[in-house]
Amino acid sequence: MISFNRKYYNNKKILVTGGAGFIASHFINSLLKGSQAIIFNLDKLGYASDLNRVTGIKNNSNYKFINLDLVDKNKIKELLPNIQPDLIVHFAAESHVDKSILNPEIFIESNILGTFNLLESIRNLLNLYDSKKRKNFKFLHISTDEVYGSLGKDGFFSEKTSYDPRSPYSASKASSDHLVSAWGNTYSIPVIKTNCSNNYGPWQFPEKLIPVVIGNIIKNQKIPIYGDGTNIRDWLFVDDHINAILLVLEKGELGNTYCIGGNNEISNIKLVEIICNEINKLNAKNITFEKLIEFVPDRLGHDKRYAIDSSKIKNELGWEPKFTFKEGIKITVEWYVKNLGKFMEI
Ligand SMILES: NC(=O)c1ccc[n+]([C@@H]2O[C@H](COP(=O)([O-])OP(=O)(O)OC[C@H]3O[C@@H](n4cnc5c(N)ncnc54)[C@H](O)[C@@H]3O)[C@@H](O)[C@H]2O)c1
Numbered sequence: 001m002i003s004f005n006r007k008y009y010n011n012k013k014i015l016v017t018g019g020a021g022f023i024a025s026h027f028i029n030s031l032l033k034g035s036q037a038i039i040f041n042l043d044k045l046g047y048a049s050d051l052n053r054v055t056g057i058k059n060n061s062n063y064k065f066i067n068l069d070l071v072d073k074n075k076i077k078e079l080l081p082n083i084q085p086d087l088i089v090h091f092a093a094e095s096h097v098d099k100s101i102l103n104p105e106i107f108i109e110s111n112i113l114g115t116f117n118l119l120e121s122i123r124n125l126l127n128l129y130d131s132k133k134r135k136n137f138k139f140l141h142i143s144t145d146e147v148y149g150s151l152g153k154d155g156f157f158s159e160k161t162s163y164d165p166r167s168p169y170s171a172s173k174a175s176s177d178h179l180v181s182a183w184g185n186t187y188s189i190p191v192i193k194t195n196c197s198n199n200y201g202p203w204q205f206p207e208k209l210i211p212v213v214i215g216n217i218i219k220n221q222k223i224p225i226y227g228d229g230t231n232i233r234d235w236l237f238v239d240d241h242i243n244a245i246l247l248v249l250e251k252g253e254l255g256n257t258y259c260i261g262g263n264n265e266i267s268n269i270k271l272v273e274i275i276c277n278e279i280n281k282l283n284a285k286n287i288t289f290e291k292l293i294e295f296v297p298d299r300l301g302h303d304k305r306y307a308i309d310s311s312k313i314k315n316e317l318g319w320e321p322k323f324t325f326k327e328g329i330k331i332t333v334e335w336y337v338k339n340l341g342k343f344m345e346i
Contacts, residue, residue, distance in 0.1 A: 001239055001322050004246035006035040015040045015085040017070065017118070018092030020049035022204045023142070026238050027089065027245060032057045040083050043092065044069035044110075048205040070114030077117075080125040086133070087249060089140045090118060093176070096207050097146075097169045101300055104168035111172035112179070115141070119183040126189065140249050141180040141193045145234070145259065146170035148195070150303035157195075158309040159257045166301050184255055192252045194245060196260040197308045200328065201238030202335035209233075209268065210329075213275050214336045217287060227298035229269030232305040236262030237328030240321040247317050258317070261308020264325045269293070274325070278333045 009031060018024045019041030031037045043049055045067055057063050068075050070092055093111045094100065100107045119139075126134050148157040149164030165174040177193055184191035200210040216223045244260045252258060266274070276289035313319045323331075 002030040002034060002242055002246070004030075004034060004243065005250055008250045009035040009037040009246075011036055011038065012086040013038045013040070013083060015042060015080075015083060015088045017042045017088070017090045019043050019065075020045055020051050020053065021091060021095070022048070022053075022201075023199055023238060023241060024089070024091035025053035025203065026201065027091070027242050028054055028063070029057060030239075030242050031246070032060055032063060036062060038062045040064050040066055040085065042066045042068050042070075042079075044071075046094070048095065048207070050203075050205075053203050070117050071109050073117045073120070077121040077124055080121045081128055084125075084129075084133075086136060087138050087140070088118070088122065089142065089245065089249065090115065091142045093173065095169070097167050098207070098299065100167055100169035100172070104172075107168050107172040111169075112175045115176035115179050119179060119189065122189055123183065123187050137190055138249065138254070139180070139189055139191045140245065140252075141177065141191060142245065143177050143193055143195045144170065144173050145195050145197045145261065145306050145308055146303065147174040147177055148306075151305040151307055153305070156307045156309035157259060157261075159195075159259050159312055166303055190254045192248055192254060193257040194248055194260055195257060195308075196241055196244070197234035197236050197262055197306055199236055199238045199241050201332050202339075204238075209271070210275070210332065211336060213272050214279070214333055215340070217276055217279050217289070217292060218337065218340060220287070221292070222294040223272055223289075223292045224296045225268055225272065225293050226296060226302055228295065229272075229293070230267050231302060232265050232267050232307070233271075234261045234307045235264045235266055235271075235325055235328075236260065236321060237323040237325075237331075240323055240328075243322070244313060244319050247319050248313070251317050253316075258313040259308050259310055260313055260319075261310045262321055262325070263308075263310065265305070265307050266325065274329060275333060278329055279337070282333060282337060
Protein backbone atom coordinates (compact mmCIF):
# COMPACT_ATOMS: atom_id res chain seq x y z
CA MET A 1 0.00 0.00 0.00
CA ILE A 2 2.92 2.31 -0.66
CA SER A 3 2.00 4.69 -3.45
CA PHE A 4 4.06 7.55 -4.83
CA ASN A 5 4.94 9.32 -8.03
CA ARG A 6 7.71 7.09 -9.35
CA LYS A 7 8.49 9.53 -12.18
CA TYR A 8 9.67 12.10 -9.67
CA TYR A 9 12.05 9.60 -8.08
CA ASN A 10 13.33 7.77 -11.17
CA ASN A 11 17.07 8.35 -11.66
CA LYS A 12 17.32 10.69 -8.67
CA LYS A 13 20.32 10.10 -6.45
CA ILE A 14 19.05 9.92 -2.90
CA LEU A 15 21.24 9.79 0.18
CA VAL A 16 19.34 8.14 3.03
CA THR A 17 20.89 8.32 6.48
CA GLY A 18 20.08 5.64 9.05
CA GLY A 19 18.95 3.14 6.41
CA ALA A 20 19.91 0.09 8.47
CA GLY A 21 17.33 1.22 11.04
CA PHE A 22 13.60 0.55 11.28
CA ILE A 23 11.86 3.38 9.40
CA ALA A 24 14.54 4.26 6.84
CA SER A 25 14.87 0.62 5.77
CA HIS A 26 11.14 0.59 4.96
CA PHE A 27 11.67 3.83 3.04
CA ILE A 28 14.56 2.38 1.00
CA ASN A 29 12.80 -0.92 0.28
CA SER A 30 9.64 0.88 -0.89
CA LEU A 31 11.48 3.35 -3.06
CA LEU A 32 13.63 0.73 -4.77
CA LYS A 33 10.66 -1.56 -5.29
CA GLY A 34 8.58 1.15 -6.92
CA SER A 35 11.06 3.31 -8.84
CA GLN A 36 14.43 3.62 -10.50
CA ALA A 37 15.79 5.85 -7.74
CA ILE A 38 19.49 5.47 -6.93
CA ILE A 39 19.92 4.99 -3.20
CA PHE A 40 22.96 5.55 -1.02
CA ASN A 41 22.28 4.12 2.42
CA LEU A 42 24.54 5.69 5.04
CA ASP A 43 24.57 4.13 8.49
CA LYS A 44 27.08 3.75 11.31
CA LEU A 45 25.63 0.28 12.05
CA GLY A 46 24.81 0.83 15.70
CA TYR A 47 23.14 -1.63 18.07
CA ALA A 48 19.66 -1.04 16.52
CA SER A 49 20.84 -1.51 12.95
CA ASP A 50 20.36 -4.62 10.88
CA LEU A 51 21.24 -4.84 7.21
CA ASN A 52 18.94 -7.88 6.95
CA ARG A 53 16.19 -5.26 6.78
CA VAL A 54 17.41 -4.33 3.30
CA THR A 55 18.69 -7.72 2.27
CA GLY A 56 16.18 -8.02 -0.59
CA ILE A 57 17.74 -5.10 -2.44
CA LYS A 58 21.41 -5.50 -1.57
CA ASN A 59 22.29 -6.72 -5.08
CA ASN A 60 20.22 -4.05 -6.82
CA SER A 61 22.61 -1.99 -8.97
CA ASN A 62 20.76 1.17 -7.85
CA TYR A 63 21.69 0.54 -4.22
CA LYS A 64 24.90 1.18 -2.31
CA PHE A 65 25.61 0.90 1.42
CA ILE A 66 28.06 3.29 3.08
CA ASN A 67 29.25 2.50 6.58
CA LEU A 68 29.87 5.91 8.11
CA ASP A 69 29.22 7.70 11.38
CA LEU A 70 27.85 11.23 10.93
CA VAL A 71 29.96 12.27 13.88
CA ASP A 72 32.96 11.92 11.56
CA LYS A 73 32.87 15.42 10.06
CA ASN A 74 35.67 14.98 7.56
CA LYS A 75 34.38 11.73 6.12
CA ILE A 76 30.87 13.06 5.53
CA LYS A 77 32.24 16.27 3.99
CA GLU A 78 34.38 14.17 1.66
CA LEU A 79 31.55 11.79 0.77
CA LEU A 80 28.88 14.22 -0.44
CA PRO A 81 30.75 15.64 -3.47
CA ASN A 82 31.56 12.07 -4.53
CA ILE A 83 27.87 11.13 -4.52
CA GLN A 84 26.37 14.47 -5.59
CA PRO A 85 22.89 13.59 -4.27
CA ASP A 86 19.72 15.24 -5.60
CA LEU A 87 17.88 14.56 -2.34
CA ILE A 88 18.94 13.77 1.21
CA VAL A 89 16.55 12.18 3.68
CA HIS A 90 17.95 12.31 7.19
CA PHE A 91 16.60 9.55 9.45
CA ALA A 92 19.81 8.67 11.32
CA ALA A 93 19.46 9.23 15.04
CA GLU A 94 19.74 7.51 18.35
CA SER A 95 16.06 6.86 18.90
CA HIS A 96 15.28 5.20 22.24
CA VAL A 97 14.09 7.46 25.07
CA ASP A 98 15.07 5.03 27.84
CA LYS A 99 18.61 4.79 26.51
CA SER A 100 18.79 8.60 26.32
CA ILE A 101 17.94 8.78 30.03
CA LEU A 102 20.69 6.31 30.91
CA ASN A 103 23.33 7.67 28.55
CA PRO A 104 22.48 11.04 26.99
CA GLU A 105 25.92 11.75 25.55
CA ILE A 106 25.62 9.58 22.46
CA PHE A 107 22.29 11.32 21.69
CA ILE A 108 24.01 14.70 21.75
CA GLU A 109 26.75 13.36 19.49
CA SER A 110 24.62 11.54 16.91
CA ASN A 111 21.49 13.65 16.86
CA ILE A 112 22.92 17.14 17.30
CA LEU A 113 26.55 16.95 16.19
CA GLY A 114 25.69 14.41 13.46
CA THR A 115 23.00 16.70 12.03
CA PHE A 116 25.30 19.71 12.29
CA ASN A 117 28.04 17.86 10.39
CA LEU A 118 25.58 16.84 7.71
CA LEU A 119 24.25 20.38 7.31
CA GLU A 120 27.73 21.82 7.08
CA SER A 121 28.65 19.22 4.46
CA ILE A 122 25.52 20.11 2.50
CA ARG A 123 26.46 23.79 2.67
CA ASN A 124 29.81 22.89 1.16
CA LEU A 125 28.18 20.60 -1.42
CA LEU A 126 25.71 23.20 -2.66
CA ASN A 127 28.58 25.58 -3.38
CA LEU A 128 29.84 22.98 -5.84
CA TYR A 129 26.46 22.57 -7.62
CA ASP A 130 25.41 24.55 -10.68
CA SER A 131 22.21 26.57 -10.32
CA LYS A 132 19.93 23.87 -11.80
CA LYS A 133 21.23 21.11 -9.52
CA ARG A 134 21.09 23.44 -6.55
CA LYS A 135 17.51 24.49 -7.38
CA ASN A 136 16.30 20.89 -7.45
CA PHE A 137 18.14 19.80 -4.30
CA LYS A 138 16.14 19.09 -1.13
CA PHE A 139 17.04 18.07 2.40
CA LEU A 140 14.28 16.34 4.36
CA HIS A 141 14.78 16.05 8.12
CA ILE A 142 12.78 13.31 9.85
CA SER A 143 11.77 14.21 13.38
CA THR A 144 9.35 13.31 16.11
CA ASP A 145 6.27 14.73 17.84
CA GLU A 146 8.16 14.31 21.13
CA VAL A 147 9.82 17.70 20.54
CA TYR A 148 6.47 19.28 21.48
CA GLY A 149 6.44 17.85 25.00
CA SER A 150 3.43 16.32 26.67
CA LEU A 151 -0.32 16.92 26.33
CA GLY A 152 -3.02 16.83 28.98
CA LYS A 153 -6.41 15.27 28.29
CA ASP A 154 -7.26 17.68 25.47
CA GLY A 155 -5.58 19.26 22.49
CA PHE A 156 -3.24 18.21 19.72
CA PHE A 157 0.27 19.00 18.57
CA SER A 158 0.51 20.86 15.28
CA GLU A 159 3.16 22.74 13.31
CA LYS A 160 2.29 25.80 15.42
CA THR A 161 2.94 24.15 18.79
CA SER A 162 5.89 25.56 20.73
CA TYR A 163 8.78 23.23 21.35
CA ASP A 164 8.96 21.79 24.87
CA PRO A 165 11.19 18.70 24.79
CA ARG A 166 11.28 16.83 28.07
CA SER A 167 13.71 13.92 27.62
CA PRO A 168 17.34 13.87 26.47
CA TYR A 169 16.12 12.14 23.27
CA SER A 170 13.46 14.74 22.46
CA ALA A 171 15.81 17.59 23.43
CA SER A 172 18.44 16.25 21.02
CA LYS A 173 15.84 15.90 18.25
CA ALA A 174 14.49 19.40 18.99
CA SER A 175 18.04 20.76 18.75
CA SER A 176 18.55 19.05 15.40
CA ASP A 177 15.22 20.50 14.16
CA HIS A 178 16.38 23.99 15.13
CA LEU A 179 19.72 23.49 13.39
CA VAL A 180 17.92 22.43 10.21
CA SER A 181 15.62 25.50 10.29
CA ALA A 182 18.55 27.81 11.01
CA TRP A 183 20.68 26.37 8.19
CA GLY A 184 17.71 26.69 5.86
CA ASN A 185 17.15 30.28 6.83
CA THR A 186 20.75 31.46 7.10
CA TYR A 187 22.43 29.54 4.28
CA SER A 188 19.38 29.03 2.02
CA ILE A 189 19.63 25.26 2.19
CA PRO A 190 16.31 23.90 0.80
CA VAL A 191 15.03 22.13 3.89
CA ILE A 192 11.75 20.51 4.90
CA LYS A 193 10.97 18.87 8.26
CA THR A 194 8.48 16.26 9.36
CA ASN A 195 7.44 15.57 12.95
CA CYS A 196 5.75 12.21 13.27
CA SER A 197 4.01 10.29 16.02
CA ASN A 198 5.01 6.81 17.25
CA ASN A 199 5.57 4.31 14.44
CA TYR A 200 5.04 0.58 14.55
CA GLY A 201 5.40 -2.23 12.03
CA PRO A 202 7.58 -5.17 11.01
CA TRP A 203 11.30 -5.02 11.82
CA GLN A 204 11.15 -2.51 14.66
CA PHE A 205 13.99 -3.10 17.10
CA PRO A 206 12.71 -5.06 20.11
CA GLU A 207 13.45 -2.36 22.66
CA LYS A 208 10.38 -0.35 21.60
CA LEU A 209 7.00 -0.95 23.24
CA ILE A 210 5.09 -2.87 20.55
CA PRO A 211 7.79 -5.50 19.78
CA VAL A 212 8.45 -5.88 23.52
CA VAL A 213 4.77 -6.56 24.15
CA ILE A 214 4.48 -8.98 21.22
CA GLY A 215 7.66 -10.85 22.21
CA ASN A 216 6.71 -11.18 25.86
CA ILE A 217 3.20 -12.40 25.10
CA ILE A 218 4.55 -15.02 22.68
CA LYS A 219 7.09 -16.15 25.25
CA ASN A 220 4.49 -16.00 28.03
CA GLN A 221 6.67 -13.59 29.99
CA LYS A 222 5.74 -10.60 32.12
CA ILE A 223 5.16 -7.36 30.20
CA PRO A 224 6.69 -4.38 31.97
CA ILE A 225 4.33 -1.38 31.85
CA TYR A 226 5.44 2.01 33.13
CA GLY A 227 3.43 3.68 35.90
CA ASP A 228 -0.28 2.92 35.70
CA GLY A 229 -0.30 2.24 31.95
CA THR A 230 -2.50 5.22 31.11
CA ASN A 231 0.11 7.06 29.02
CA ILE A 232 -1.25 7.61 25.54
CA ARG A 233 0.56 7.50 22.20
CA ASP A 234 -0.76 8.23 18.70
CA TRP A 235 0.28 5.13 16.72
CA LEU A 236 1.05 5.25 12.99
CA PHE A 237 1.77 2.21 10.82
CA VAL A 238 5.22 2.59 9.28
CA ASP A 239 3.94 2.34 5.66
CA ASP A 240 1.70 5.34 6.28
CA HIS A 241 4.74 7.26 7.50
CA ILE A 242 6.65 6.25 4.35
CA ASN A 243 3.78 7.43 2.14
CA ALA A 244 3.79 10.76 3.97
CA ILE A 245 7.57 11.17 3.61
CA LEU A 246 7.49 10.36 -0.11
CA LEU A 247 4.74 12.92 -0.61
CA VAL A 248 6.43 15.63 1.43
CA LEU A 249 9.73 15.03 -0.35
CA GLU A 250 8.09 15.47 -3.73
CA LYS A 251 5.49 18.14 -3.04
CA GLY A 252 6.20 19.72 0.35
CA GLU A 253 6.93 23.41 0.45
CA LEU A 254 10.54 24.28 1.18
CA GLY A 255 11.13 25.74 4.63
CA ASN A 256 7.94 24.08 5.93
CA THR A 257 7.23 21.55 8.64
CA TYR A 258 4.60 18.82 8.35
CA CYS A 259 3.15 17.03 11.37
CA ILE A 260 2.19 13.41 10.71
CA GLY A 261 -0.04 11.40 13.05
CA GLY A 262 -2.11 8.25 12.99
CA ASN A 263 -5.23 9.63 14.67
CA ASN A 264 -4.92 6.48 16.75
CA GLU A 265 -4.65 7.42 20.40
CA ILE A 266 -4.22 4.32 22.51
CA SER A 267 -3.17 3.96 26.14
CA ASN A 268 -0.31 1.54 26.83
CA ILE A 269 -2.56 -0.78 28.78
CA LYS A 270 -5.16 -0.92 25.99
CA LEU A 271 -2.36 -1.57 23.52
CA VAL A 272 -1.36 -4.71 25.43
CA GLU A 273 -4.98 -5.91 25.40
CA ILE A 274 -5.32 -5.38 21.62
CA ILE A 275 -2.03 -7.16 20.87
CA CYS A 276 -2.90 -10.03 23.17
CA ASN A 277 -6.25 -10.51 21.40
CA GLU A 278 -4.49 -10.49 18.03
CA ILE A 279 -1.99 -13.15 19.16
CA ASN A 280 -4.79 -15.25 20.63
CA LYS A 281 -6.61 -15.11 17.28
CA LEU A 282 -3.50 -16.04 15.35
CA ASN A 283 -2.37 -18.90 17.58
CA ALA A 284 -5.83 -20.04 18.73
CA LYS A 285 -4.73 -19.43 22.31
CA ASN A 286 -6.43 -17.88 25.26
CA ILE A 287 -3.74 -15.83 26.97
CA THR A 288 -5.14 -13.44 29.56
CA PHE A 289 -3.21 -10.25 29.16
CA GLU A 290 -3.97 -9.02 32.69
CA LYS A 291 -1.93 -11.91 34.09
CA LEU A 292 1.16 -10.92 32.12
CA ILE A 293 1.18 -7.24 32.97
CA GLU A 294 3.70 -6.08 35.52
CA PHE A 295 3.54 -2.43 36.48
CA VAL A 296 7.06 -1.01 36.90
CA PRO A 297 8.16 2.37 38.30
CA ASP A 298 7.37 5.13 35.81
CA ARG A 299 9.98 6.37 33.32
CA LEU A 300 11.66 9.55 34.57
CA GLY A 301 9.83 12.58 33.14
CA HIS A 302 7.39 10.28 31.29
CA ASP A 303 5.27 12.29 28.81
CA LYS A 304 1.58 11.66 29.45
CA ARG A 305 -0.06 11.99 26.06
CA TYR A 306 0.94 12.59 22.45
CA ALA A 307 -1.60 13.35 19.73
CA ILE A 308 -1.12 14.99 16.36
CA ASP A 309 -3.29 17.25 14.29
CA SER A 310 -2.33 16.22 10.74
CA SER A 311 -4.62 18.75 8.98
CA LYS A 312 -1.78 20.52 7.19
CA ILE A 313 -0.38 17.48 5.36
CA LYS A 314 -3.93 16.26 4.70
CA ASN A 315 -5.23 19.55 3.32
CA GLU A 316 -2.14 20.73 1.46
CA LEU A 317 -0.72 17.45 0.15
CA GLY A 318 -3.71 15.09 0.30
CA TRP A 319 -2.09 12.54 2.64
CA GLU A 320 -4.29 10.19 4.66
CA PRO A 321 -3.21 7.17 6.70
CA LYS A 322 -4.40 4.07 4.85
CA PHE A 323 -4.08 1.53 7.65
CA THR A 324 -6.41 1.28 10.60
CA PHE A 325 -4.66 0.22 13.79
CA LYS A 326 -6.45 -3.13 13.50
CA GLU A 327 -4.94 -3.75 10.05
CA GLY A 328 -1.48 -2.47 10.93
CA ILE A 329 -1.16 -4.42 14.17
CA LYS A 330 -2.35 -7.63 12.45
CA ILE A 331 0.44 -7.31 9.86
CA THR A 332 2.94 -6.48 12.61
CA VAL A 333 1.99 -9.34 14.93
CA GLU A 334 2.00 -11.83 12.04
CA TRP A 335 5.46 -10.65 11.01
CA TYR A 336 6.94 -11.08 14.49
CA VAL A 337 5.32 -14.48 15.01
CA LYS A 338 6.76 -15.66 11.68
CA ASN A 339 10.20 -14.15 12.12
CA LEU A 340 10.76 -14.68 15.81
CA GLY A 341 14.18 -16.19 16.25
CA LYS A 342 14.82 -16.11 12.50
CA PHE A 343 15.86 -12.50 12.05
CA MET A 344 15.09 -10.96 15.35
CA GLU A 345 15.35 -12.02 18.98
CA ILE A 346 12.53 -10.56 20.97
N1 LIG B 1 10.36 5.11 15.69
C1 LIG B 1 9.46 6.06 15.84
O1 LIG B 1 8.38 5.83 16.37
C2 LIG B 1 9.73 7.45 15.32
C3 LIG B 1 8.69 8.38 15.30
C4 LIG B 1 8.94 9.65 14.78
C5 LIG B 1 10.19 9.98 14.31
N2 LIG B 1 11.20 9.06 14.37
C6 LIG B 1 12.51 9.44 13.85
O2 LIG B 1 12.75 8.63 12.71
C7 LIG B 1 14.15 8.35 12.59
C8 LIG B 1 14.39 6.86 12.49
O3 LIG B 1 13.85 6.22 13.64
P1 LIG B 1 13.90 4.63 13.81
O4 LIG B 1 12.86 4.26 14.77
O5 LIG B 1 13.94 3.99 12.49
O6 LIG B 1 15.32 4.48 14.51
P2 LIG B 1 16.32 3.24 14.59
O7 LIG B 1 17.00 3.39 15.91
O8 LIG B 1 15.63 1.97 14.26
O9 LIG B 1 17.36 3.51 13.41
C9 LIG B 1 18.24 4.61 13.43
C10 LIG B 1 19.43 4.27 12.56
O10 LIG B 1 20.27 5.44 12.53
C11 LIG B 1 21.60 5.02 12.64
N3 LIG B 1 22.43 6.09 13.23
C12 LIG B 1 22.28 6.64 14.46
N4 LIG B 1 23.24 7.56 14.69
C13 LIG B 1 24.01 7.58 13.56
C14 LIG B 1 25.15 8.31 13.18
N5 LIG B 1 25.75 9.16 14.03
N6 LIG B 1 25.70 8.11 11.95
C15 LIG B 1 25.12 7.20 11.09
N7 LIG B 1 24.05 6.46 11.41
C16 LIG B 1 23.49 6.65 12.63
C17 LIG B 1 21.57 3.80 13.56
O11 LIG B 1 22.74 3.01 13.40
C18 LIG B 1 20.29 3.11 13.10
O12 LIG B 1 20.54 2.15 12.09
C19 LIG B 1 14.81 9.00 13.81
O13 LIG B 1 15.34 10.24 13.43
C20 LIG B 1 13.66 9.19 14.79
O14 LIG B 1 13.89 10.27 15.64
C21 LIG B 1 11.00 7.80 14.86
